[in-house]
Amino acid sequence: MNNPVPTVYLIDDDSSVLRGLGRLLASAGMKFAAFDSSLAFLQNFDPTAPGCLVLDLAMPGLNGLELQQALAARRSELPIVFLTGHGDIATSVQAMKRGAADFLTKPVDDQALLAAIRDAFEKNRAHRRAREELAQIEQRLATLTAREREVLEHVVGGRPNKQIAAALGTVEKTIKVHRARVMQKMDARTLADLVRLAERAGIGTGRGQ
Amino acid sequence: MIAAACLTLAFMQLSIWARDRTRLAHLLFAVLALTVIGMAALEVQMMHAQTIEAFAKAQRWIHVPIFGAVVAMVWFVRSFLGTGRLWLAYTVCALRLLSLIVNFSSGVSLNYREITGLRQIELWGESIAVADGVFNPWTRLGQLSLLLLAAYLADAALAAWRRGDDEGRRSAAIGGGSLALFVLAAGTHYGLVLEGVLTPPYLVAPIFLFIVLAMAYELGGDVLRAERFYRQLQLGNAQLRESEERFRNMADTAPVMIWLAGTDKLCTFFNRTWLAFTGRTMNEELGNGWTQGIHPEDFDRCLRIYGEAFDARRDFTMEYRLRRHDGEYRCILDSGAPRFAAEGTFLGYIGSAFDATDLKQAEQRMRLVVEAAPSAIVMVNGEGRIVLLNAQAEKLFGYTREELLGRSAEVLVPESLRAGHTGHFHDYFQAPSTRALSTGRDFLARCKDGSEVPVEVGLNPIDMPEGMCALASVIDLTGRRRAEAEAALQRDELLHLSRVAMLGELSGSLAHEVNQPLMAILSNAQAALRFLARDPGNSDRIRHILEDIAEDDKRAGEVIRRLRALLMKKQIRYRALEINEVVLDVLGVLRHDLSNRGVAARTELAADLPAVNGDPVQLQQVLLNLIMNGCDAMNGALADRRLTLRTALSADGEIQVSVTDRGRGIPPADMERIFEPFVSTKAEGMGLGLSICRTIVTAHRGQLWAVNNADRGASFHFTVPAERGPSDEQPGADRISD
Numbered sequence: 032m033n034n035p036v037p038t039v040y041l042i043d044d045d046s047s048v049l050r051g052l053g054r055l056l057a058s059a060g061m062k063f064a065a066f067d068s069s070l071a072f073l074q075n076f077d078p079t080a081p082g083c084l085v086l087d088l089a090m091p092g093l094n095g096l097e098l099q100q101a102l103a104a105r106r107s108e109l110p111i112v113f114l115t116g117h118g119d120i121a122t123s124v125q126a127m128k129r130g131a132a133d134f135l136t137k138p139v140d141d142q143a144l145l146a147a148i149r150d151a152f153e154k155n156r157a158h159r160r161a162r163e164e165l166a167q168i169e170q171r172l173a174t175l176t177a178r179e180r181e182v183l184e185h186v187v188g189g190r191p192n193k194q195i196a197a198a199l200g201t202v203e204k205t206i207k208v209h210r211a212r213v214m215q216k217m218d219a220r221t222l223a224d225l226v227r228l229a230e231r232a233g234i235g236t237g238r239g240q
Numbered sequence: 241m242i243a244a245a246c247l248t249l250a251f252m253q254l255s256i257w258a259r260d261r262t263r264l265a266h267l268l269f270a271v272l273a274l275t276v277i278g279m280a281a282l283e284v285q286m287m288h289a290q291t292i293e294a295f296a297k298a299q300r301w302i303h304v305p306i307f308g309a310v311v312a313m314v315w316f317v318r319s320f321l322g323t324g325r326l327w328l329a330y331t332v333c334a335l336r337l338l339s340l341i342v343n344f345s346s347g348v349s350l351n352y353r354e355i356t357g358l359r360q361i362e363l364w365g366e367s368i369a370v371a372d373g374v375f376n377p378w379t380r381l382g383q384l385s386l387l388l389l390a391a392y393l394a395d396a397a398l399a400a401w402r403r404g405d406d407e408g409r410r411s412a413a414i415g416g417g418s419l420a421l422f423v424l425a426a427g428t429h430y431g432l433v434l435e436g437v438l439t440p441p442y443l444v445a446p447i448f449l450f451i452v453l454a455m456a457y458e459l460g461g462d463v464l465r466a467e468r469f470y471r472q473l474q475l476g477n478a479q480l481r482e483s484e485e486r487f488r489n490m491a492d493t494a495p496v497m498i499w500l501a502g503t504d505k506l507c508t509f510f511n512r513t514w515l516a517f518t519g520r521t522m523n524e525e526l527g528n529g530w531t532q533g534i535h536p537e538d539f540d541r542c543l544r545i546y547g548e549a550f551d552a553r554r555d556f557t558m559e560y561r562l563r564r565h566d567g568e569y570r571c572i573l574d575s576g577a578p579r580f581a582a583e584g585t586f587l588g589y590i591g592s593a594f595d596a597t598d599l600k601q602a603e604q605r606m607r608l609v610v611e612a613a614p615s616a617i618v619m620v621n622g623e624g625r626i627v628l629l630n631a632q633a634e635k636l637f638g639y640t641r642e643e644l645l646g647r648s649a650e651v652l653v654p655e656s657l658r659a660g661h662t663g664h665f666h667d668y669f670q671a672p673s674t675r676a677l678s679t680g681r682d683f684l685a686r687c688k689d690g691s692e693v694p695v696e697v698g699l700n701p702i703d704m705p706e707g708m709c710a711l712a713s714v715i716d717l718t719g720r721r722r723a724e725a726e727a728a729l730q731r732d733e734l735l736h737l738s739r740v741a742m743l744g745e746l747s748g749s750l751a752h753e754v755n756q757p758l759m760a761i762l763s764n765a766q767a768a769l770r771f772l773a774r775d776p777g778n779s780d781r782i783r784h785i786l787e788d789i790a791e792d793d794k795r796a797g798e799v800i801r802r803l804r805a806l807l808m809k810k811q812i813r814y815r816a817l818e819i820n821e822v823v824l825d826v827l828g829v830l831r832h833d834l835s836n837r838g839v840a841a842r843t844e845l846a847a848d849l850p851a852v853n854g855d856p857v858q859l860q861q862v863l864l865n866l867i868m869n870g871c872d873a874m875n876g877a878l879a880d881r882r883l884t885l886r887t888a889l890s891a892d893g894e895i896q897v898s899v900t901d902r903g904r905g906i907p908p909a910d911m912e913r914i915f916e917p918f919v920s921t922k923a924e925g926m927g928l929g930l931s932i933c934r935t936i937v938t939a940h941r942g943q944l945w946a947v948n949n950a951d952r953g954a955s956f957h958f959t960v961p962a963e964r965g966p967s968d969e970q971p972g973a974d975r976i977s978d
Contacts, residue, residue, distance in 0.1 A: 054768075055770070
């Protein structure tokens, strides 16, 4: 899971297009899997596998947009590069709004396609990394006691210890102890570190106010 | 006694001749009578001669009156009977003349060469002298002349007998026949006396007296006849007066105006109708009085025609304006003809006239109507000559009226059609009827400048007084043809535009159809380049790629071909084609659109269908329309979006194509209305699709209709007749108009 090879999932009802695109990806040294329909892909869908989709917009059965929705419903992180036979603005806007990585018109040049795929990979990789980081932070947050959590929220809110102690009905010294424990549990060396981690986890940035 | 009788007769006849010099017969009779007197006198001298000399002298001189008598007789007969052979007449006269010459030049006389003595003989108590002497052979000449004379007279009498009526026959018998007998008798007697067979005296004169009497009887008959004729003439005059009265009565009651003119051009009579018309009296009109009523402008011309015709004794017809009793000038049609008496004497003119104003007005109206007719009108007589045409005809053909009148109608027919036209024309007058000459094919007319104009010709037979004529009304079709061509062009344009519009709706799918193979080609080609750069040795892989590229290229080409056929503005061309191929072609175009719309198209195509005769692009257009309509009808349906395309051979040999959807169906009220133009059940439909489809199918001699399915959706069916063979008539492009 740390460094798996990303896969390009090719989905097009046209077998010759599928074959041609496959060859192109192979020539670029990319790993790919080809499917001639959305359903075929969904049956083999692995939400954890890295990579991206190169998806034909117009297909019988589930079309490109419908598959995009289906994948979103399944919390897929795979970026989608749409391919379309004709530039339909309304469709492309809809696709992009729903988080499409790119929208390319057939016939697409190899440079553009490969670049789009690489961008999608990058996006996928970043996304995956962010998700892993958040999971780590939340794991650490889970180790905090209820009092420690309260102290964390006040600290991230930028209040001095004295105010926190007053708010929590205790003495400043106690707060200091909690604060040191929070710093330790959250693996934060500085206050700025702690604020960043808390923000990533969605704590403190206005939510507390 | 003889002399006295003859003298009386001679004077009578001479007096008749003197009064009427043309009566030559009477003169000749007088001459004959006088010669008989001469003969009688000389004969008396001969009978009473005391010396040979005296006898000889009298006998010599007696031949002079005989000559005269013969000549007179010959020409009397010719003049009186009008018959007799001329050569015989001349021969007789010549012989007699010769006898006379011989008489005075040889011997004592024609009869005696020499007289030897005289002797006295007793006759009827008187002593008369008889000569004895040598007979002169020349006497035979005289006898021959008399014989010929008798023959001449007999011949003339016979000819007159054969020719004549009763009167003529009697004249011939008495005049000619008796004369011949008497001449013969005289000649014979004279000859016998000379021969000494008979005793004298010479009885020439008495016999001639009989001749004279016979002739006198005849001529006297003539006088009697003249008298009778005179009486008849008097009776005739009375009758003539009566017939003139009748003529006047008739003329006065005649509905036409009648006039008479004498030989001096002056008018002598006008009937009551004329006088009632002019309101003037006979005396005012007589002579040149009637000319006062002629319109001043017509006066000179009218009198010129009258005078010229009169001098030439010709019939004439003239038209002039004559003042009526109410002062109005009316158009008069006046015809005159010379009158001649039975024997050919010119008597003057008779004429009739009538008021032709109304007739002229009717004629004028008719001419105006013909002139104002919107189509060109040409009237052709039985000989094929143009006898009438109007201004439109002048304009259409480019000829002036004068150039066409009297010419053969063939000048208006193009040379290429002339042979047929002459035949048609002949046939037409065999069975004239009202009909169109140019049924079916275009008929061309030839103009003066040689150009040919499409025309429609209607023929009407007209029974004119001068014979059967054909009235042809000719309509120039140039404008109509142009309008038709323009309409056809606009129709083609509309079909094309609706096709383009339909393909415009499909543009997304169609672009996809083309771009799919292009995508594959590009990917393959670029992949190949990369493979080559990395691993040039692997030719197998490259070969596969190139094969795919070629395949995809063909696919793209096929898509473009189909689109091109639909987008191109081609002339409609009917040909034999397989309807199943048309269906599959359309599905090829729509495949992507159908899948895009989630519509599953199914085909049930009958095998071994006969070919249809049609335009593939137009039939594709119909199918495109029906399929897209079917898809639209299923837009709202969530499932079971099925479209079935079916082809089948119907019972009556037509090929039926059906498009069945599973959509909303058609409200029964709209079942027929949907085929009308600009009727649409769709929000953004123009409403032309189905109306165009029906137009196309009708042009293919087929039918298009719709039915709702028993369970769900609707079915559209159309038929196209199967092609039966090359002889089958091609449906014309013009049929789209119905």
